[in-house]
Amino acid sequence: MRVQPLHKGSNAERSRHRNRQAVLGQVHAAGAIGRAEIARALSLTTQTVSNIIAELSQDGMLLEKGRRSVGRGLPAMQYALNPEGGYALGIEVRPDAIFSALLNLQGQAVATERVPLNTNEPDHVLAHVAVVYARHLKQVPTAQNRMLGAGVVMPGPFGKTGIAVAGSDLTGWQEVDAEQLFSETINLPVMLSNDANAAAMAERITGAAQDVMSFAYLYFGAGLGLGLVHEGHLVRGAFGNAGEIGHIPIPGKDHKLEDALSRLSVQRHLHSVGKEARDIDALELLYHQGDPDLFRWLDAAGTALGHAMTIIENIFDPQTILLGGAMPAAILDHLVAHTPMPDISVSNRPGSHHPRLMQGTSGRMTATMGAAALILNRALNSSISHSL
């Protein structure tokens, strides 16, 4: 068996590529920044950064934002990302629909769409994706020649495993190389991921975790997912299935974590008392009405969330845990505010800079935009050389 090298060798051109990315990353992180400051941060000379910035401006990736005087000396010309300098497509394939979002370089959605599906077999899905993508490009003509790639979110786990997500699985996707298929269909580099990982990346690019290097993201999707970001990079696991936290057994009456902590769980609980909450809005309404059954569920969910936190904190020691996904913001708020912090945890430390539990982005499109964020992150943060 051939042992694959961790990292390829470096040469002048690969250095330039890496430095371009690093410069973009600095600009993204700072919002607006001058050449000399970037040079200091990257341990490069101003001359080098100057050359790279000239190149990036030429390519339309950067915009001049005027000079900013901060003390003595020549005020530095500030540069910012040109939002129209690059675009990333985000595709989320669900059993019954495709969600799609086109993000610009600053992570803003410039086009979104939802396409219902009759069948979710590969050919059918791919055809719809091609059509949606074409529609986005027509809507945003600037994106035509500036596509960085596409992120695709599909329900995990990938490959054959002991977990069968009854009913929610896609048919006919087990045996195919989805990344390859999408890449051929839309003629872009594709990154495949599960919903939680993608959502975590969205938080890192534009959301609550922009300056957080290591964090965990508990994501309410169909079940309960976990996105792990360690030192700025996704922890995907050897087979891309890291973060299937919902299936972990917990002490208590419910068998698995997601039996107590998921959208399905709350819907089942409400159903058992004769109430229905078809979607996020319905749940939000019940919450604002102070529905006692919903609050009973929230109590149990909080306990489960405490267990999840103990596990995540002790195994992964993140700076913070974010809570987000397809839940009403009010419910996420409530959980963040009312979940008792576990004592027995390496994260139970005095004087911590970040709260241990924070609210992330809420809503239906979180994972879709996260899919695109996977690509943006690669363009702005990647230390791994692109496959060229």
Place this chain on the structure above:
Amino acid sequence: MRVQPLHKGSNAERSRHRNRQAVLGQVHAAGAIGRAEIARALSLTTQTVSNIIAELSQDGMLLEKGRRSVGRGLPAMQYALNPEGGYALGIEVRPDAIFSALLNLQGQAVATERVPLNTNEPDHVLAHVAVVYARHLKQVPTAQNRMLGAGVVMPGPFGKTGIAVAGSDLTGWQEVDAEQLFSETINLPVMLSNDANAAAMAERITGAAQDVMSFAYLYFGAGLGLGLVHEGHLVRGAFGNAGEIGHIPIPGKDHKLEDALSRLSVQRHLHSVGKEARDIDALELLYHQGDPDLFRWLDAAGTALGHAMTIIENIFDPQTILLGGAMPAAILDHLVAHTPMPDISVSNRPGSHHPRLMQGTSGRMTATMGAAALILNRALNSSISHSL
């Protein structure tokens, strides 16, 4: 707040440094390998690799191992790591003793020592470490000018947390910068880590996980630790305390995982029935005698191990989980052979290349040698530029 860049910029010299490391890494992974093959693996030209190999041979890091004919063409000159080309010091500080090991570039221990401690306060420990290090250098004079660095293992968790390891904590270490202190004392670059992470690195450098990029290592130390290696790199967590798995609550009569699965646990269990097993050898003896009390513990431990596996596999999705540390090999063997694999897991996949649970290195020095392996790994595998 200044956002620290993920990666510094690159230039010709940093490229060379990186390429040198990459070449060393290839040689280490292959055992013996020719220039052209390295060049292919790293996407460099043979000329470049040739230059680097000449440099590394000059520096005494590589040895020629004769030509190997594999087919047509000029047989390639094989190169291997010169074991005497570099050394790493491993220090393990325990409450009552210091363990120390000097490893050569191939990961073999060329000197080991155990120094009992009266007190484990910083000054005292540092003085002993300096003495032991000097003794090693006298024993292995070649190492004098070829020290790559020192790895130090101390009982975690680091910093103030909600976990207090009653009695096993070191006194006076909470407020000091241990890495800094060790580095000043022995005048070497120092990497600080907990036992499980270090042991995991040892498995990757010389042990059962040499060609495994992502794995988890369950380590029997004082309690139960977890070392995580993801894509060849340790996952240390934001504050260096990742892997404190022992404190996770599990379903069942025991509160925490390490109440059922640790050396302390088996000793307590045996004590409760009037038996004593002071050390590893005593445990091994009981095992070979078929002691029914020990086997009762093993059954419970296996159940707990199953829980641990479910958590690790579903959160981290590793290629395999290794079991090692300060336990008799026979007991590790037994656990590996008799633990039922959890069904509900992303790792429960047909046709997997690695077994889901494997036996790692057993014995008292595992973590100590792992400490040194942290340094070797940096020299052979690191993608992160050394602080120069």
Place this chain on the structure above:
DNA sequence: GGATTAGCTCAATTCATTTGAATTATCAAT
């Protein structure tokens, strides 16, 4: 025994960075 294949080296070239000097714009002190 000649053709083919593969490993390796020499010398020249190329790429991207660094170095050092010069220029410009601002602040601060006289």
Place this chain on the structure above:
DNA sequence: ATTGATAATTCAAATGAATTGAGCTAATCC
């Protein structure tokens, strides 16, 4: 208001390390 210090930036030359292309060597294949 003038002068000096400071900082950002650019220009041109030098440097470091990789690539390119030609040539040599030692195996196997036919």
